[in-house]
Amino acid sequence: SQWGFIPDGDAVVFVDNHDTQRAHRAGGSQILTHKDPKLYKMAVAFMLAYPYGYPRIMSSYYFTYSDEGPPQDGNGTIISPSLNSDDTCGNGWVCEHRWRQIYNMVDFRNVVAGERYTHLLSVSGYCILNLLVDWKRKTI
Secondary structure: OOOHHHHHHHHHEEOOOOOOHOOOOOOOOOOOOOOOOHHHHHHHHHHHHHOOOOOOOOOOEEOOOOOOOOOOOOOOOOOOOOEEOOOOOOOOOOHHHOHHHHHHHHHHHHOOOOOOOOEEEEEEEEEEEEEEHHHHHHHO
């Protein structure tokens, strides 16, 4: 590709994963995670808006220390996420995929799949993507 990316069909794209989220890999503490929700949601929104690769959305749990495992009961059995009345997860789970901004962008990506974009503009660290589609008229 023009930017030296691997072919679209071979790429898995993500903002964070189970290693980077805990600063175990390149990027360290500079990796965006659910702990910085505003920037994280914007990064995931761009990933889902840009038509490249197969996006992977992290769905994680809260942790204080990087080597903590998932929420567990007193016997060490993993506790499943619960669903709160506001559609967020409980029992120590974050469930980023359930955040309104993220699931709406998943819908957006599905609706505009196959459409081309006309401009990708990066100015002073900000990125703007203009899709050549009236997606509001498509059915979600």
